Amino acid sequence: MNPRVRALVLGLTLSSGLLTLSVSPPEAHAQDDATTVEARKRFLEGVKLFDEKKYDLARAAFLQAYALKKHPDVLLNLAQSELMSGKPFEAAGHFKEFLRDTANDKHPKRGDAVRGLDESRQKIGRLQITVDLADAEVLVDGKRVGVSPLSEPLDVMPGQHSVEAKKNGKSATQTVGAVDGKIQIVSLTIEPPTAGVAPVPTGATEPTKTPPTRPAATPAQTNEGKLDITPSTDLSSSGSREPFMRWAGRSPVAYVGAGVTAVGLGLGIGFAIAYNSTKGKADDLVGQITTRAAGDPDLVNYQGRNRTTNPCAEPVAVTTNNYPKACSNLRANLDDTNRNRTVMTVGFVAAGVGVATIIGGYFLTARRSDTASLLSPRLAVTPLLTPDTRG
Structure with a gap:
């Protein structure tokens, strides 16, 4: 159903709704009746202007009707007229208000409000604001919008915005550019994490153990008095990697x-x-x-x-x-x-x-160098001492 027909249907709905009066004392009854009649008059005027595509004037009439009678159908028509007159930010706010007000009564027009809200948000920006501390006061362009954590992204007009979070005398600020139809992530850190320094242990320390010294090899004795040239595998490698x-x-x-x-x-x-x-x-x-x-x-x-x-x-x-x-x-x-x-x-x-x-x-x-050593035997030259030969 297009907006023009929807506004007309809602106008008829509200017209009947505003005719319903509660039983009350005579003076209050007369006052309520006059208010209801005036609200109905403004509402029907807004429906007529909306039907004529005079959306700005229709918005003004719906605003006056809503000021007199807080009726959800008036609020929904107000949001639709704002969307059609090029005021998506105001429209989004009133669509959300309508959805909040009708959350428990299964209003038949909630689907229209959801679609209108989605359409409005294609023409405005949204900020997903996160703060490192809970219960911090959050401000956008100097105006308070709530405390952390915020339950949902914040609707804003496209353009540059200053986002600030404050708590315990400390604050964090960030400037972000909002873009039509997109959600910008804004992360604020009031208390940056500090790197801890490990304590230096004190007291007695265990004495350093010195590896035992290998005893010097005793010169080999043979009966031949010659140099003993034999292949030897060096198993004392430190195991370091190649350069x-x-x-x-x-x-x-x-x-x-x-x-x-x-x-x-x-x-x-x-x-x-x-x-x-x-x-x-x-x-x-x-x-x-x-x-x-x-x-x-x-x-x-x-x-x-x-x-x-x-x-x-x-x-x-x-x-x-x-x-x-x-x-x-x-x-x-x-x-x-x-x-x-x-x-x-x-x-x-x-x-x-x-x-x-x-x-x-x-x-x-x-x-590793120990693997290379095991695969590459080296020659060990051992001097021999005999009763007849030195060298």
């Missing part, structure tokens, strides 16, 4: 790891430069748009509301300052910044994997 450079020169694992590291570093460094460039351009554009909007008198009451703080919200304000072009450039730069950051992260992670591959490969596959 790293020698291993790297022959190991395929080292070649693969070096290649991955080089490619990863190239991507990481290249896109880090690109990320800093696009982020700087985006920050400059935000500053220019904000400065320009703050002094633009055409935005003070643009389409019935003050747009000086965010002229890039949909629909983008159209004045002599050419906001559509500037806001389009800002969104393009924010998209480029997010893409460059993603590729930069992937590149540096790949480089880390390459280094880990090289280190792990060396410790797992490098030859």
